[in-house]
Amino acid sequence: MNAPVPAQAALTALTGPAVHLAAPAGQGAVRTTCPYCGVGCGVLATPDGAGGAAVAGDPEHPANFGRLCSKGSALGETLGLGTRLLHPMMRGADGSMARTGWDTALDRIAQAFEDTIERHGPDAVALYLSGQLLTEDYYAANKLAKGFLGTANVDTNSRLCMASSVAGHRRAFGSDTVPGSYADLDEADLVVLVGSNAAWCHPILYRRLEAARLKRGTRLVVIDPRLTATADDADLFLPVKPGKDAIVFAGLLTWLADGDHLDEAYVAAHTRGFDEALAAARRLAPSVEAAALEAGVAAEDLAAFYRLFAGTGRTVTCYSQGVNQSAQGTDKVGAIINCHIATGRIGRPGMGPFSLTGQPNAMGGREVGGLANQLAAHMNFTAPEIDRVRRFWQAPRMAEREGLKAVQMFEAIAAGRIKALWILGTNPAVSLPRADAARDALRRLDFLAISENVATNDTLGCRPHLILPALAWGEKDGTVTNSERRISRQRAFLAPPGEAKPDWWAVAEVGRRLGFGEAFAWRSAADVFREHAALSSFENEGVRDFDLGGLKDMPDAAFDAMAPVQWPVRRPEDTGEKRFFADGRFYTPDGRARFVAPDPPALATATDAEFPFILNTGRIRDQWHTMTRSGLSPRLAAHLPVPFVEIHPDDAAPLGIGDGDAVRLVSIHGTAVVEAQLVPGQRRHNLFAPIHWSGANSSAGRIGALVAGTTDPFSGQPESKATPVRMERLDMPFRGFVLMRRDIGPPPVACWARAAVEGGVGYILADPQPPRDWMTGWCAALGADAADYDDAGAGRYRLAAFEGGRLAVLGFMERSRQRLDWSGVLPLLADGVIAPDQRRALLSGRTEGGAGAGPLVCACHGVPRAAIEAAIAGDPRASVESLGRCLKAGTNCGSCIPELRRMLRQVMEVT
Ligand SMILES: Nc1nc2c(c(=O)[nH]1)N[C@H]1C(S)=C(S)[C@@H](COP(=O)(O)OP(=O)(O)OC[C@H]3O[C@@H](n4cnc5c(=O)[nH]c(N)nc54)[C@H](O)[C@@H]3O)O[C@H]1N2
Ligand SMILES: Nc1nc2c(c(=O)[nH]1)N[C@H]1C(S)=C(S)[C@@H](COP(=O)(O)OP(=O)(O)OC[C@H]3O[C@@H](n4cnc5c(=O)[nH]c(N)nc54)[C@H](O)[C@@H]3O)O[C@H]1N2
Ligand code: SF4
Ligand SMILES: [Mo]
Numbered sequence: 001m002n003a004p005v006p007a008q009a010a011l012t013a014l015t016g017p018a019v020h021l022a023a024p025a026g027q028g029a030v031r032t033t034c035p036y037c038g039v040g041c042g043v044l045a046t047p048d049g050a051g052g053a054a055v056a057g058d059p060e061h062p063a064n065f066g067r068l069c070s071k072g073s074a075l076g077e078t079l080g081l082g083t084r085l086l087h088p089m090m091r092g093a094d095g096s097m098a099r100t101g102w103d104t105a106l107d108r109i110a111q112a113f114e115d116t117i118e119r120h121g122p123d124a125v126a127l128y129l130s131g132q133l134l135t136e137d138y139y140a141a142n143k144l145a146k147g148f149l150g151t152a153n154v155d156t157n158s159r160l161c162m163a164s165s166v167a168g169h170r171r172a173f174g175s176d177t178v179p180g181s182y183a184d185l186d187e188a189d190l191v192v193l194v195g196s197n198a199a200w201c202h203p204i205l206y207r208r209l210e211a212a213r214l215k216r217g218t219r220l221v222v223i224d225p226r227l228t229a230t231a232d233d234a235d236l237f238l239p240v241k242p243g244k245d246a247i248v249f250a251g252l253l254t255w256l257a258d259g260d261h262l263d264e265a266y267v268a269a270h271t272r273g274f275d276e277a278l279a280a281a282r283r284l285a286p287s288v289e290a291a292a293l294e295a296g297v298a299a300e301d302l303a304a305f306y307r308l309f310a311g312t313g314r315t316v317t318c319y320s321q322g323v324n325q326s327a328q329g330t331d332k333v334g335a336i337i338n339c340h341i342a343t344g345r346i347g348r349p350g351m352g353p354f355s356l357t358g359q360p361n362a363m364g365g366r367e368v369g370g371l372a373n374q375l376a377a378h379m380n381f382t383a384p385e386i387d388r389v390r391r392f393w394q395a396p397r398m399a400e401r402e403g404l405k406a407v408q409m410f411e412a413i414a415a416g417r418i419k420a421l422w423i424l425g426t427n428p429a430v431s432l433p434r435a436d437a438a439r440d441a442l443r444r445l446d447f448l449a450i451s452e453n454v455a456t457n458d459t460l461g462c463r464p465h466l467i468l469p470a471l472a473w474g475e476k477d478g479t480v481t482n483s484e485r486r487i488s489r490q491r492a493f494l495a496p497p498g499e500a501k502p503d504w505w506a507v508a509e510v511g512r513r514l515g516f517g518e519a520f521a522w523r524s525a526a527d528v529f530r531e532h533a534a535l536s537s538f539e540n541e542g543v544r545d546f547d548l549g550g551l552k553d554m555p556d557a558a559f560d561a562m563a564p565v566q567w568p569v570r571r572p573e574d575t576g577e578k579r580f581f582a583d584g585r586f587y588t589p590d591g592r593a594r595f596v597a598p599d600p601p602a603l604a605t606a607t608d609a610e611f612p613f614i615l616n617t618g619r620i621r622d623q624w625h626t627m628t629r630s631g632l633s634p635r636l637a638a639h640l641p642v643p644f645v646e647i648h649p650d651d652a653a654p655l656g657i658g659d660g661d662a663v664r665l666v667s668i669h670g671t672a673v674v675e676a677q678l679v680p681g682q683r684r685h686n687l688f689a690p691i692h693w694s695g696a697n698s699s700a701g702r703i704g705a706l707v708a709g710t711t712d713p714f715s716g717q718p719e720s721k722a723t724p725v726r727m728e729r730l731d732m733p734f735r736g737f738v739l740m741r742r743d744i745g746p747p748p749v750a751c752w753a754r755a756a757v758e759g760g761v762g763y764i765l766a767d768p769q770p771p772r773d774w775m776t777g778w779c780a781a782l783g784a785d786a787a788d789y790d791d792a793g794a795g796r797y798r799l800a801a802f803e804g805g806r807l808a809v810l811g812f813m814e815r816s817r818q819r820l821d822w823s824g825v826l827p828l829l830a831d832g833v834i835a836p837d838q839r840r841a842l843l844s845g846r847t848e849g850g851a852g853a854g855p856l857v858c859a860c861h862g863v864p865r866a867a868i869e870a871a872i873a874g875d876p877r878a879s880v881e882s883l884g885r886c887l888k889a890g891t892n893c894g895s896c897i898p899e900l901r902r903m904l905r906q907v908m909e910v911t
Contacts, residue, residue: 030046069207073859105468112420125153133425148396158359161324173594175544176366181566192309196322243722244295257278313350315345317354328598338595372402381400414444435705486564530552545580546568647679659676664727687727734767734813735815739762794815812825
């Protein structure tokens with residue numbers, strides 16, 4: 001086979017404008033908010049005058065008090081424009097995308113929506129939004145659809161994320177209220193983390209928790225099917241069977257009742273439905289032993305948890321995607337809340353149920369009604385509320401009923417019922433369950449518009465008719481709300497690049513073109529925010545939890561200077577109430593919280609002989625979702641650079657799967673090829689794979705393709721953490737990598753994954769065939785100053801190309817069962833001119849490809865695993881502190897401290 005070769009032009013054409021053109025010179029530090037997780041850390045960004053910025057934690061922000069995690073610390077590395085979308089692009093008759101002007105682009109959307117509505121009705125149109133939009137963007141999009149297009153087909157990636165918490169809150173409290181604050185974690189004596197890998201996913205909150213453990217001895221219980229970095233550190237770890245959380249909490253309710261641990265006065269005064277809930281709990285979990293058996297944990301551990309909970313007043317139960325992303329997620333939330341209202345542990349310092357939000361503005365999206373089953377400002381589709389919003393907006397075409405939730409929305413697209421779609425700020429071709437089907441559905445649309453920051457991703461590959469460049473973090477301006485209901489400003493500190501515009505502006509322009517100029521007359525984010533605040537207090541009188549009435553007349557200067565504030569802010573003088581439900585009153589019609597009786601838990605799809613493993617999916621410490629931003633940082637790529645699956649060694653052995661082998665995962669919906677990592681902390685018959693790899697950065701790491709995503713009946717949230725799959729080992733005897741100064745795309749091998757490296761980009765490769773053919777082809781294409789080396793006998797191949805004496809491309813392939821480590825040769829890529837003898841050594845095969853220092857454990861200080869192992873081996877009294885002193889590991893953001901502890905423990909266990 002003669003391999004396809006990269007076009008010579010590609011070598012020189014891909015640089016693009018690298019940096020923002022006109023960064024405001026001499027500007028001091030700008031206070032803004034991290035664009036990643038829902039902790040919502042304050043950031044100080046200081047533009048460097050050359051298009052970049054130095055990034056530090058904001059010591060005054062009450063979420064993080066100056067700290068940032070590994071992802072936040074690396075934000076400065078992600079500001080380049082090399083991958084950015086900078087101009088509107090439109091599909092021509094021949095199918096190719098060409099630059100167009102904003103006017104034409106906006107006319108085209110307005111026209112497409114109008115035509116579709118005229119011919120097929122308003123529900124043939126939909127918007128699919130994101131918890132990474134600003135509140136102002138979100139408000140504008142929701143208003144356009146629900147008030148002016150006349151459809152509630154507005155849903156968001158929060159459906160895949162927070163919907164079960166929203167539904168659970170509404171069921172129990174009558175409103176989508178997160179009652180507590182981060183300060184409750186500082187003041188708790190027991191923190192229970194359910195389905196949350198906070199050490200990796202909410203690292204700064206986790207560090208607050210670590211501080212509380214040091215200071216007041218707060219106990220930590222972790223409930224998760226696998227031994228995560230978070231679980232590893234806990235006082236008690238309950239390795240629950242997937243999906244069985246409601247059993248754990250039903251058992252707890254039974255135990256609390258039987259042991260006289262209830263707050264009966266509270267239950268009598270402030271709740272309803274206790275008897276039914278207790279009866280249901282008894283049926284599910286009549287005893288600790290029965291609960292333990294059903295939940296798959298040791299009875300003594302479960303009893304220890306129950307004793308701890310019963311005896312600790314100040315208890316906070318935090319939950320995240322292990323709870324939400326379940327076909328019974330709403331019941332799981334209900335089962336947790338039951339235990340808190342049964343003990344009166346809500347609305348008081350240091351206690352309460354606490355849903356951790358994922359995205360930076362997951363909470364803001366809920367405030368504006370970004371979900372298809374909500375109206376704006378925490379209103380629902382009841383007749384009086386529809387009417388209230390209609391009057392406030394003076395809406396001519398108010399949606400009268402709920403729209404389609406994300407998974408259904410994509411089914412309706414596939415079925416041709418939705419014909420025109422506008423996607424803003426999300427990558428559904430990767431992140432939706434049954435992602436292959438979602439991708440196919442998108443390609444079938446009559447009209448698809450996508451507002452994006454980047455020029456390529458999997459969704460942009462779905463033949464959109466129009467793509468619109470949106471301002472990104474550092475350029476956009478507005479507000480986000482974090483997990484504790486704290487509204488913070490995101491402020492611009494870089495000039496808008498190219499023709500990128502705010503998302504709210506594009507939405508408003510479409511509204512104007514549809515003839516609703518007055519309703520979309522905002523001139524700034526502040527205008528949108530004031531309207532949003534005004535709607536929240538419109539005919540509110542305390543009947544709705546969400547109220548920003550105190551901010552609705554805020555002048556522009558006050559918006560610019562706005563300090564982080566928790567809602568509600570009912571009057572201008574309010575500094576933000578810190579806690580809901582302190583008075584025992586809830587937002588149900590009778591003011592009482594509701595107990596719920598959960599259904600018996602069972603996974604939506606059971607395993608069988610064909611698909612015997614449960615595939616769990618989630619996140620890793622140093623990447624954000626589909627990596628469009630975090631993937632640009634070399635230090636973030638160095639921790640876990642390839643898509644992988646964690647397997648229990650006893651499950652791997654019978655299949656002949658060894659650590660580092662390539663494996664194919666198969667479900668009835670799709671396949672993926674990833675690297676096997678044998679992990680004893682994984683439950684038997686359970687696998688775990690990260691969600692971050694896509695078709696844009698890997699040959700076959702798109703894990704969403706496999707996920708069944710059966711939805712919860714109340715929330716519509718898909719079950720993303722339990723899909724039956726099978727796996728098989730793939731024979732890939734040739735392993736290696738290509739490093740390039742400029743990305744010319746992956747070589748034609750079976751398996752590749754791209755990672756940012758210092759000075760360029762790297763592809764990690766695995767292939768069944770000797771690389772001779774493609775290497776020879778590449779050498780010819782790369783020009784005169786390229787050469788390869790082939791020692792077929794030893795199974796070693798090398799390729800190097802130089803430009804102006806500097807290394808441009810370096811390829812190593814070897815016969816190996818392990819991934820080759822490039823850290824030994826990586827410095828050559830960033831270095832200057834390579835000496836002739838060095839060149840010869842590279843190609844002669846004398847330079848070792850395999851030996852290296854292992855993955856970077858400490859991303860901030862670039863400390864690899866080997867250095868830490870050596871330090872631990874050389875010091876019998878090694879500790880996290882001593883590693884910090886001698887290597888600096890863990891001394892900046894601290895995100896790697898759980899891993900340092902794990903390594904220390906492992907060595908102690910061995911010796
Ligand atoms: N590094 C990093 N941080 C992030 C993100 C990121 O992409 N990268 N994304 C952000 C977003 S949007 C979100 S939503 C959050 C998510 O934050 P988390 O919810 O903490 O993260 P996940 O890894 O999705 O899943 C959490 C855990 O649920 C467990 N789990 C699976 N099934 C079950 C079950 O049946 N019961 C229980 N109890 N546990 C189960 C998984 O094993 C996993 O360890 O992270 C946010 N923070
Ligand atoms: N199997 C499985 N699937 C999952 C999950 C899981 O745990 N398992 N988790 C789910 C969860 S919780 C989430 S939150 C989703 C996340 O999934 P996605 O939302 O699809 O992931 P992102 O990579 O964050 O996509 C955001 C996109 O928006 C662009 N973008 C960023 N900011 C802006 C902006 O301001 N404006 C515009 N117009 N574009 C912007 C980025 O370039 C990127 O392409 O994945 C879900 N899917
Ligand atoms: S914990 Fe990390 S990712 Fe989350 S907001 Fe803070 S710095 Fe950003
Ligand atoms: Mo999320």
